[in-house]
Amino acid sequence: MNLEEKDLINKLKEIKEKEDVSAIKKELQSFVEAINNIKEDVIGYEYDDKALTINKTTLCIYLNNMLEQSSKERVDFYYDRLIKALTEVKTSKYNDINLNRWKEYDDILTDSLWIIDQRDKNASHSGDYWGNFVPQIPNQLLKRYTKAGEWVLDPFLGSGTTLIEAALLGRNGIGIELQEHVAKIAKERVEAIQPTETKSEIVLENSQAIELDKVLKQLNIKKVQFVLMHPPYWDIIQFSKHKSDLSNNETLDDFLDAFGQVIDNTTQYLEKGRFAAVVIGDKYEKGEWIPLGFYTMQEFLKRGFKLKSIIVKNFDETKGKRNQRNLWKYRALSGGFYLFKHEYIYVFQKK
Ligand SMILES: C[S@@+](CC[C@H](N)C(=O)[O-])C[C@H]1O[C@@H](n2cnc3c(N)ncnc32)[C@H](O)[C@@H]1O
Structure with missing residues (x-):
């Protein structure tokens, strides 16, 4: 799978459009492998004419979530979550933490x-x-x-x-x-x-x-x-x-x-x-x-x-x-x- 063009979202759409779960999973599997082969920790992509990034590990967590599902419905659920994380910013009134990307905040403590x-x-x-x-x-x-x-x-x-x-x-x-x-x-x-x-x-x-x-x-x-x-x-x-x-x-x-x-x-x-x-x-x-x-x-x-x-x-x-x-x-x-x-x-x- 070629990631040169950094067209992450279109690639994901392509995968999702496959008819059945096993075809989706097969594509996803090779997609995860391609991502793991990228040397950088951060992956660049484009959305709405903006150059954005996502942490490689976080992206793999999302993709693996999709891979673990057995029905098309569940795969779609995790797909929607990933697309949200990649395209929407959701913050509270009092900080800049993007709640759609909460998995990436390893540096922020939440325990007492x-x-x-x-x-x-x-x-x-x-x-x-x-x-x-x-x-x-x-x-x-x-x-x-x-x-x-x-x-x-x-x-x-x-x-x-x-x-x-x-x-x-x-x-x-x-x-x-x-x-x-x-x-x-x-x-x-x-x-x-x-x-x-x-x-x-x-x-x-x-x-x-x-x-x-x-x-x-x-x-x-x-x-x-x-x-x-x-x-x-x-x-x-x-x-x-x-x-x-x-x-x-x-x-x-x-x-x-x-x-x-x-x-x-x-x-x-x-x-x-x-x-x-x-x-x-x-x-x-x-x-x-x-x-x-x-x-x-x-x-x-x-x-x-x-x-x-x-x-x-x-x-x-x-x-x-x-x-x-x-x-x-x-x-x-x-x-x-x-x-x-x-x-x-x-x-x-x-x-
Ligand atoms: C525990 S230290 C704060 C140290 C600071 N967090 C730091 O990392 O350097 C308390 C400071 O409060 C100052 N202080 C004490 N009473 C004060 C007052 N009424 N108004 C302003 N500063 C006061 C002291 O001079 C002291 O520097």
Whole structure:
């Protein structure tokens, strides 16, 4: 079978027009063989005067689905599905994932347990900011909850991981950070990769009090389409000496009040029906597990957000803890507790 002309759809039509299932299957069999002989992983084809592509493995999955059927009706059913995948784009209101081609998204996680062993070291991420998150977190969330060209807001920007991923994925980003030298580093890193078609705005401010309407007005936008928060895990790491730094709150209630103020101050500019996510871990104090994750989740629920997912992500040991692994094991055994190996990603939808 000649695939030189890349006339994939016409070839499929030809096969489908055969009278009986065994003739179709015979043709399909040699078609699959021809495709498997193509060296490239991606196969080009034309539809509606457009040059399009499909993953070779995915195409073979569709064709094998057809091959496995015993009636003409079932073969036609899978044929229609394949033609849809090749010719129609079906997306939801909040991302660019083509649901007609969902089998091709091997890179997108859909389970609630995320085991990420290695930090993605691409682009200008460096991982040297104490308390940063792995780029895979914003990468996954942005692909699920935004479309290219939309706006993302991160009110605890740190070293800029969210905005770097946003720019790489063709999304625009606003980041708020309290510390001047940290905001400067974030700006340099984002600018190092900034493609011209996206915009990034980094504001040195307190997320509890910033007048975001003014920032949005300057950018000529009214709303953002996704909010991603990675606040301090209360006082586990003291990020700065600023009074309004959430890591300096005296009590748990103060921390949750401050976090609530950030929710109020930022999510009022989140478009209705769109998503916000929080990345946070728990803490241990005086022999007691303090479930910061669930407390912060509660702050969102109190405000009427719909909980869409609780994701548990593995958490690497800090270097210090790794060196003292035995000591920590002893402490856990004698103190009746378990060592932290996970943090949470909560996903909410604005009603
Ligand atoms: C957990 S880190 C975020 C790290 C970030 N995701 C990254 O990958 O680099 C929290 C950040 O929030 C900042 N921060 C704390 N309180 C803040 C506030 N009230 N307004 C703005 N930023 C704040 C801290 O300075 C710190 O850089």
